[in-house]
Amino acid sequence: MRRPEVPAPLLVLAAIASVQFGSAVARTLFDDLGAAGTTLLRLALAAVIIAVVTRPAVHRWSGAAWRAAALLGVVMAGMNLIFYLALRTVPLGIAVTVEFLGPLLLALVQTRRLFDLLWAALAAGGVVLLGVTNGGAAPLGGLALALAAGLCWAGYIVFSAKLGGLVPGTGGLAVSLAVAALLVLPFGLDGASAVLQHPDLLIGGTAVALLSSVFSYGLEINALRRIPTRVFGILMSLEPAAAAIAGLLVLHQHLGVVEVLALVLVTAASAGVTLARRDHDRALTLAETG
Numbered sequence: 001m002r003r004p005e006v007p008a009p010l011l012v013l014a015a016i017a018s019v020q021f022g023s024a025v026a027r028t029l030f031d032d033l034g035a036a037g038t039t040l041l042r043l044a045l046a047a048v049i050i051a052v053v054t055r056p057a058v059h060r061w062s063g064a065a066w067r068a069a070a071l072l073g074v075v076m077a078g079m080n081l082i083f084y085l086a087l088r089t090v091p092l093g094i095a096v097t098v099e100f101l102g103p104l105l106l107a108l109v110q111t112r113r114l115f116d117l118l119w120a121a122l123a124a125g126g127v128v129l130l131g132v133t134n135g136g137a138a139p140l141g142g143l144a145l146a147l148a149a150g151l152c153w154a155g156y157i158v159f160s161a162k163l164g165g166l167v168p169g170t171g172g173l174a175v176s177l178a179v180a181a182l183l184v185l186p187f188g189l190d191g192a193s194a195v196l197q198h199p200d201l202l203i204g205g206t207a208v209a210l211l212s213s214v215f216s217y218g219l220e221i222n223a224l225r226r227i228p229t230r231v232f233g234i235l236m237s238l239e240p241a242a243a244a245i246a247g248l249l250v251l252h253q254h255l256g257v258v259e260v261l262a263l264v265l266v267t268a269a270s271a272g273v274t275l276a277r278r279d280h281d282r283a284l285t286l287a288e289t290g
Helices: 008-027 030-054 063-087 092-099 101-111 116-132 140-166 171-192 201-224 229-251 257-289
Strands: none
Touching: 008 030, 008 063, 008 092, 008 201, 008 229, 030 063, 030 171, 030 201, 063 092, 063 140, 063 171, 092 101, 092 116, 092 140, 092 229, 092 257, 101 116, 101 140, 101 229, 101 257, 116 140, 116 257, 140 171, 140 201, 171 201, 229 257
16 A cells, blocks of 8 residues: 655655754854865765665666756755855854755746736845845845855756756665765865764764755755745745744744845745646636646
8 A cells, every 4th residue: 555645745844844943943053064074975965865765776777867967956056065164254044044945036027927027026125134134143245145155946846846857766866965065075174074083973964964964955855846836935934933933943033124124025925926836727727727
């Protein structure tokens, strides 16, 4: 008897919680490993763990699969390294709020509705609040890094879906993570070498690799096989809230009224795009069947 599948949206929600608490744990390692060192350790450990568990049959891969894995590795390297650099100066909840503009822009591009420009303006207003009236809690340089990480995040959504369609299971992630680790190696080797003097740092590094890469990416790539990238990007609207909760519980980062308002604006913009697109698709279906 076939076991019922976990609904794809639940996989995405579990991935959201996993990656945000993983990011909070990662921030606690920066003093010892640095942002780049933590990134390298996370990616390398995740690549090894997934490779051992899945043992991907790379000798059977097509050229298209290899290209998809390599491209995903490139955007993963940029997404993770740049985001961790942003976390050095920006609270987790704020960083994810700004970073989320990447998936939100992807969803907006895919809707192609003029009305959605209003939602884009709402999200932009939230980011402007962070940049102009944050009282120094979020330096503009850190916000710019978070935005750049968000653009890589949008690329991750696209290329992860492509890889998931070409390679069964999660074995493709092992190659992508290895590519990402190699790209980050020149920046993070010095910091990551601290584990040689303090092996106990591997405990935190392994926790980050599991939460932020192994569990979250595995859940996401399986969800992306069953839902469109547009829907996936929109479900990510809960990322800022999850990040704020993780930042509060793990890092004791309290967001002020302005930061919470910005988070709400960006989340509302994503929800608005979701509802507008759903209604639009429903109208098209009725028109086609009527």
